[in-house]
Amino acid sequence: MTLRERKRRRTRQAILAAATELFERDGYTATTLDDIAAAAEISKRAIFSYFASKEDLLFPESDARIGAAIGAIEARQPGDGPVQVLMRAMTTTTQDSDDLTGRRAALRLRLIRTVPALRGRALQQQLDAQREIARHLAAAFPADLDAISAAALTGAFIGAVMGVLDLLLEKEDPLQDPAEVRATLLRATQVALAPWLEASSAKRDL
Known part of the structure; x- marks a missing residue:
């Protein structure tokens, strides 16, 4: 990573930390982009080099x-x-x-x-993610999935993640330990995707 890239990463992180x-x-x-720029010690204009809007600061x-997900498929x-x-x-x-397990995740929810x-x-981003991931899954695994089953699998996967995060948020001290949240997410997605895992195992055994 070049010096310029490291500087951009530090500035981006400073903006996110200030916004959070x-x-x-x-x-x-009540928080304005001017407030965030002042806290991050940059100009308001500089924020737009990293984020298109205030909303984007919560979905970085x-x-x-x-x-x-697409990279893992490929x-x-x-x-x-x-x-x-x-x-x-x-x-x-x-x-x-x-971003899914720490302080900003709790704030975002x-x-x-x-x-x-x-x-x-958040809903639009979830729908866009499901559509894009499902499309790549169906293309990568044509023997296992058609468009409908790929959409169902992706929906179950993303729904499990979001459902668990929403449940953890209700705790008195939500998302305190990212490692614990990661383990819980893994367990929840394994439960949600168990039918596909069982079907895959049965197919391999034939």
């Missing part, structure tokens, strides 16, 4: 998660099935980033419940 702190302290609606890794090994590549993608993304614009944004 201010959203927690002052609320999403959404595209990366879709990319990780890097599949002989013997891998659709479930295996989805589980590998989740493991990779939760190890590389705490709380705000989705109370800010209609964020709730709509």
Whole structure:
């Protein structure tokens, strides 16, 4: 990584840290981009070099998660099935980033419940992710999945993740231990995807 790339990464992280702190302290609606720029010690204009809108500050890794899933599909090994590549993608993304398991995840889920614009944004991103991942799964595993089964599998996978995160949010001290959250997500997705795992095992045994 070049010096310029490291500097951009540090600036991006400073913006996200400032936004998270201010959203927690002052609320999403009351916090302005000017406030965030001042806290991050950059200009407001500079924020737009990293994020297109204030909403994007709460969903900074959404595209990366879709990319990780598609990357896992494309890097599949002989013997891998659709479930295996989805589980590998989740493991990779939760190890590389705490966006689903840490402080910002808890904040995002709380705000989705109370800010209609964020709730709509979250739903649209979830639908877009399901559609894109399902399309790649169906193309990669034509012997195992058609468009309908790929959509169902992807929906079960993403639904399990979101359902568990929503449940963990209700705890008095939500998402305190990212490692514990990762383990819980893994267990939940294994439960949700058990029918596909069993069908895959039965097919291999034939």
